Amino acid sequence: MTTFQFKQHHTQKAIIIAVLYLVIAFFIAYFSLGGINGMADKVNAMGSAKGAGFVVGIVVIAPLFILLRFLNPTVVVDIDDRKMTIRQKGKQDLMIHFNAIDRLELNVKNVNRLDIYDKQNNLLVYLQPNNQPQILQPIINNIVNATGFHAIRGSRKIMGNKIDTLLYSNRVVSPVPVH
Template sequence: MKTFQFKSHNVKKGLIFGFSYLIIVFIIFSLIYGGINGMADAVNNFGSAKVLGFLVAILVIGPFVVILQLINPKIEVHIGSQHMLIKQKKKPDQEIPLEDIYSMKINHSLVNQLQIFDQQGQLIITIHPQQDMQIIYGIAAEIAQHISFTQEKGSRKIFGNPIETMSYTRKL
């Protein structure tokens, strides 16, 4: 049984948290400095733009990045010869029999994302690690060792940059 561990990336949760955090920070600074005009006066009277940028990075962006790391769950994926087991805190373990997997797609919807589908085309699970893209290729390769798949490579452009895509379809 092979095990993969990674921090998951939850786009919806991150966006909701990010906008909420920035709104709360804006309201707090607005109350401290007496509105938008007070904040603008404080920035103009501060002096050095570099020091102000450094302070904003430490006081606003630093805690944002740390809290975002804490809210994204750590996931363990165990792949054996018969099933795939997905574990994460505060959620029940999810066991997927390998015989239920019909196709897999890498980087089709989002970059650094593996989607696993059943024979009816229903999404079984999405695996979206935060950083290491090789994890999704490793998971797909490990599943492909136990099931016979046809591979198709492709590419798509995101913001003008070519991104490699990969599709696995089960051989019947």
């Protein structure tokens, strides 16, 4: 049995927490510095917009990134020769037998995201590591070695950059088109 552990990226939760955090930080600055004019006076007193941006980055933005890092859940993936088990604190363990998997998609919906689908085209689970995207390839290799899936390469453009996509399946499908 092979075990992988990583922090799962959770975009919706991160956006909600970030917006709430920034709204609270704004209101604290608004009331403690005397409104918009008081905040503008503080920036002017610093003498440099770059200096003010640096201070805001250190005092406001850095704690936000630290907070988001701790709020992302830790996921443990155990893989043996017939199934994979995905464990996450606060959630019921998810066991996926390899014979129930129809296809794997890497980088199709999001960059560094592995989507696992069943034979009815339902998304069983997605894995999107926050800080270790290279962990997806050994997970894929374990599943592909056990199932005999073959890879179909494609690509897509995200913000002007070409991103390679991979689709693993037993059946013949066309590659993911370039967008």
